[in-house]
Amino acid sequence: MATSNVKVLGAxxxxxxxxxxxALKVKSVDYELIETNxxxxxxxxxxSNPVHKKIPVLFHGDKRICESLIIVQYIDEVWxxxxxxxxxxxxxxxIARFWAAYIDDKWFPLFQLLRDAQGEERKAVVxxxxxxxxxxxxxxxxxxxxxxxFGGDNVGYLDIALxxxxxxxxxxxxxxxxxxxxxxxxxxxxxxxxxxxxxxxxKDLMPDPHILIELYKKFQAMSEAASE
Amino acid sequence: MATGDVKVLGAxxxxxxxxxLMALKIKSVEYELIEMNPREKPxxxxxNNPVHKKIPVLIHGDKPVCESxxxxxxxxxAWxxxxxxxxxxxxxxxLARFWVAYIDDKWFPLVKVLIETEGEExxxxxxxxxxxxxxxxxxxxxxxxxxxxxxxxxSIGYLDIVLGSCLGWLRVTQIVLEIELLDRTxxxxxxxxxxxxxxxxxxxDVLPKTEKLLELYRKIQAFLKAx
Numbered sequence: 431m432a433t434s435n436v437k438v439l440g441a442x443x444x445x446x447x448x449x450x451x452x453a454l455k456v457k458s459v460d461y462e463l464i465e466t467n468x469x470x471x472x473x474x475x476x477x478s479n480p481v482h483k484k485i486p487v488l489f490h491g492d493k494r495i496c497e498s499l500i501i502v503q504y505i506d507e508v509w510x511x512x513x514x515x516x517x518x519x520x521x522x523x524x525i526a527r528f529w530a531a532y533i534d535d536k537w538f539p540l541f542q543l544l545r546d547a548q549g550e551e552r553k554a555v556v557x558x559x560x561x562x563x564x565x566x567x568x569x570x571x572x573x574x575x576x577x578x579x580f581g582g583d584n585v586g587y588l589d590i591a592l593x594x595x596x597x598x599x600x601x602x603x604x605x606x607x608x609x610x611x612x613x614x615x616x617x618x619x620x621x622x623x624x625x626x627x628x629x630x631x632x633k634d635l636m637p638d639p640h641i642l643i644e645l646y647k648k649f650q651a652m653s654e655a656a657s658e
Numbered sequence: 659m660a661t662g663d664v665k666v667l668g669a670x671x672x673x674x675x676x677x678x679l680m681a682l683k684i685k686s687v688e689y690e691l692i693e694m695n696p697r698e699k700p701x702x703x704x705x706n707n708p709v710h711k712k713i714p715v716l717i718h719g720d721k722p723v724c725e726s727x728x729x730x731x732x733x734x735x736a737w738x739x740x741x742x743x744x745x746x747x748x749x750x751x752x753l754a755r756f757w758v759a760y761i762d763d764k765w766f767p768l769v770k771v772l773i774e775t776e777g778e779e780x781x782x783x784x785x786x787x788x789x790x791x792x793x794x795x796x797x798x799x800x801x802x803x804x805x806x807x808x809x810x811x812x813s814i815g816y817l818d819i820v821l822g823s824c825l826g827w828l829r830v831t832q833i834v835l836e837i838e839l840l841d842r843t844x845x846x847x848x849x850x851x852x853x854x855x856x857x858x859x860x861x862x863d864v865l866p867k868t869e870k871l872l873e874l875y876r877k878i879q880a881f882l883k884a885x
Contacts, residue, residue, distance in 0.1 A: 481760060481794065493749050500755045507748035520735035521721055527728045532709060565709060 445594035446498035457512035600639035674726040685740035
């Protein structure tokens with residue numbers, strides 16, 4: 431199918447949208463990004479994802495696919511001439527899927543809790559995030575087998591799953607002075623993040639944490655004004 | 659790898675364990691089920707699933723695989739010559755994965771909470787949400803099955819197994835709360851599918867009987883009340 435027939439309904443700051451865009455970049459698939467504000471549930475968004483009303487949505491011809499990791503796997507399975515995103519070995523695939531599920535079900539949701547938590551509760555959430563990073567450090571050592579990425583020589587499924595989150599993680603770091611990425615505790619992950627910023631598939635899709643912070647502050651101000 | 663080397667850490671009443679057993683059955687893979695009480699975290703469980711400390715765990719040779727959906731996809735990948743569990747078409751796979759994620763992230767958690775919910779108002783609201791979810795799943799069935807018997811087409815597939823594994827506790831909930839969730843007037847296709855699924859040779863020996871689950875539920879309730 432003509433690759434000009436590919437559209438992504440999304441927003442540039444979204445970690446989930448960026449995963450999809452990274453996967454398309456890995457496969458050298460051209461697409462049109464239809465920017466949408468995820469907080470305003472536009473008619474297009476509701477029509478495209480009636481069940482969840484969330485971005486990203488991938489349009490491929492007349493097909494629409496929702497949920498970022500499902501979209502990434504779809505991209506891997508449709509565009510088979512490009513580099514593989516999931517590992518080829520069944521066990522390695524299982525490990526990549528396991529950790530991607532861990533990131534989405536357990537780890538990344540902690541950042542949402544972080545936003546609303548204060549004092550002791552906040553400290554507890556920060557500790558959980560750091561604990562998760564230690565697990566991911568271990569996962570990196572196992573999956574990378576000495577190479578640059580979770581996926582080996584090239585960016586793969588688990589790299590994409592976690593890379594999408596890096597911008598917001600670094601933004602939280604700066605806002606809280608938390609130092610989530612600590613060379614003494616998670617040296618491999620620190621090295622990995624560095625490599626992401628020079629990898630052609632992902633480097634342009636890692637939002638600047640300072641811009642994310644500005645965006646976050648604007649959003650907070652708007653929410654506060656709205657609730658007064 | 660020799661298929662004689664497959665173990666599942668699990669428990670017969672568990673929805674998530676049953677998915678794995680059904681997937682292995684479909685692939686005709688022999689396995690040893692190591693039964694355990696998921697509330698007591700035995701050492702073998704902690705060693706093989708240190709991150710979540712939960713069943714099911716599939717141990718293939720010496721390699722543990724955790725999380726029921728990850729395990730099912732692993733089974734499909736590792737025993738590639740057997741009957742396929744996931745559809746072959748990428749879009750059909752994406753749809754199956756979408757609905758499976760919906761079931762696990764949104765719908766089944768409501769079912770699990772429903773049986774424990776005491777307040778009249780809360781219960782009514784939950785029943786409404788569970789029923790709305792079933793209507794969505796009815797629509798999904800119509801589009802995925804394309805007139806055939808199962809979500810997967812002619813034979814049971816990924817989405818069938820995942821939703822099918824939830825039927826046991828759904829039926830127990832209906833009996834205990836005296837409500838009808840699998841309502842033929844509202845979700846006729848899904849009710850017929852549920853009957854077909856439960857009696858299909860591929861899974862009927864693995865799926866726990868509703869009466870057994872009900873007995874277990876009543877035993878647990880009695881135990882909790884006595885405590």
